Amino acid sequence: MNSFLSLHTLINQYKTFALTTHVNPDGDAIGSELAFYLHLKKLGKTVKIYNTDPVPTKYQFLPNWENIEDAQAAINYSPEVLIVLDASSRERIGSFLNKRLMPLNSVVNIDHHITAEEFGDYNIIVPDASSTAEIIYNYINSTQIPIDAECALCLYTGIMFDTGCFRYSNTTPETHRIAADLIGIGDFAPDEVYNRIYEQVPLGKIHLLGQTLQTLELSNEGRIAWVMVNQSMLKNTGTTLDDLEGFVNQIQAIEGVEVAFCVCELPDGNTKVSLRSEGRVDVAALAAEFKGGGHERASGCRINHSPTSAIKLLLDSANQRIKDIR
Numbered sequence: 001m002n003s004f005l006s007l008h009t010l011i012n013q014y015k016t017f018a019l020t021t022h023v024n025p026d027g028d029a030i031g032s033e034l035a036f037y038l039h040l041k042k043l044g045k046t047v048k049i050y051n052t053d054p055v056p057t058k059y060q061f062l063p064n065w066e067n068i069e070d071a072q073a074a075i076n077y078s079p080e081v082l083i084v085l086d087a088s089s090r091e092r093i094g095s096f097l098n099k100r101l102m103p104l105n106s107v108v109n110i111d112h113h114i115t116a117e118e119f120g121d122y123n124i125i126v127p128d129a130s131s132t133a134e135i136i137y138n139y140i141n142s143t144q145i146p147i148d149a150e151c152a153l154c155l156y157t158g159i160m161f162d163t164g165c166f167r168y169s170n171t172t173p174e175t176h177r178i179a180a181d182l183i184g185i186g187d188f189a190p191d192e193v194y195n196r197i198y199e200q201v202p203l204g205k206i207h208l209l210g211q212t213l214q215t216l217e218l219s220n221e222g223r224i225a226w227v228m229v230n231q232s233m234l235k236n237t238g239t240t241l242d243d244l245e246g247f248v249n250q251i252q253a254i255e256g257v258e259v260a261f262c263v264c265e266l267p268d269g270n271t272k273v274s275l276r277s278e279g280r281v282d283v284a285a286l287a288a289e290f291k292g293g294g295h296e297r298a299s300g301c302r303i304n305h306s307p308t309s310a311i312k313l314l315l316d317s318a319n320q321r322i323k324d325i326r
C-alpha cells in the first residue's frame with residue numbers, strides 16, 4: 001500500500017492539520033472525521049475539524065463531536081495539511097472552506113466514491129471500500145498506532161451508515177471482518193449504534209413521509225417509481241431537505257421496481273434528485289447526465305428545472321436505460 005506509506009510519511013512531517021468533509025455530512029463523513037481526529041491527536045498533532053454544515057443530532061453521541069467547528073472558524077487557523085474525507089469533489093466541502101483551506105501546501109483526499117475526483121496533492125481513492133471509514137481503518141492499521149475504543153465506535157458508525165446497516169451491495173466479507181474487529185475493540189453495543197442512527201426519527205419526518213408517499217407514481221409497467229416533495233410539504237411538517245434521507249429507498253423496495261427516484265423542489269424552484277437502482281440500471285451514469293454522481297445503485301443530482309420538468313427528463317433517461325438492459 002504505497003499510498004498509505006506516503007500518507008504516513010506526510011503526517012509525520014507536519015504538526016498542524018485540518019479535517020473536513022462534504023456538505024450535509026452523514027454517518028460516514030462524521031465518523032471518519034472523528035476517527036482521524038483521534039488518530040492525529042494520539043500522534044500529538046494540532047487538529048481542527050471544520051464543516052460547512054452542523055453535526056446532525058443523531059451523531060451527537062460520537063466522542064468529540066462537539067469539537068467539530070463551523071466553517072467560518074477556519075478564518076483563524078492556517079494548518080499545514082488539509083485532509084478532506086468522503087467528499088467526492090472539492091466543491092462539495094463548501095465554498096468558504098474551499099477558498100480558505102484549499103490553498104495550503106498539502107491537501108489529502110481520502111474517498112471511496114467511484115466518481116471521486118483527484119483534487120488532492122495526495123489522493124487515496126478506494127472504490128472497493130464500503131466507506132471512507134473502512135479506508136481509515138485500513139490506514140490506521142497500517143501504522144503502529146492501535147485503534148482504541150472511541151475510534152472504533154466512530155469507524156463502526158461510518159461503516160454501518162454507508163452500508164445501510166450491511167444491506168447494500170458495497171458490503172463485502174472484508175466489511176464484516178472489519179466491523180467484527182471494531183465491535184471487539186469498542187465498548188459499544190451494535191444495536192445501540194443502530195438505534196442512534198435509525199430509530200431517532202423526528203415526528204415531522206414521519207408526517208413528511210406520509211405526504212410524500214401520497215405522490216407515488218409508477219411507469220414502465222412498474223419498473224420506474226418516483227415521489228415528489230415540494231417546499232410547502234417541508235414547511236407544513238417543519239422538516240428540511242435532510243429529512244428526505246431514506247425515502248427513495250422505500251420506493252425502490254417496491255416489488256418490480258428497477259429505478260426509483262425522489263425529486264425535491266429547492267427554494268430557488270430547481271430540483272434535487274436522489275436515485276436508486278435495483279442493480280441492473282446504472283444510476284450513477286444516469287445522474288452523470290445531469291452532472292451528478294454516486295454509485296451504480298445510489299446516486300444523486302441537481303436539475304435546473306422545476307420538479308415536473310425534472311421528472312420528464314429522468315423518465316426519458318430511465319426508460320432508455322431499461323430498454324438497453326432488456
Ligand SMILES: [Mn+2]
Nearest residue numbers: 028086132162
Ligand atoms: Mn461515504
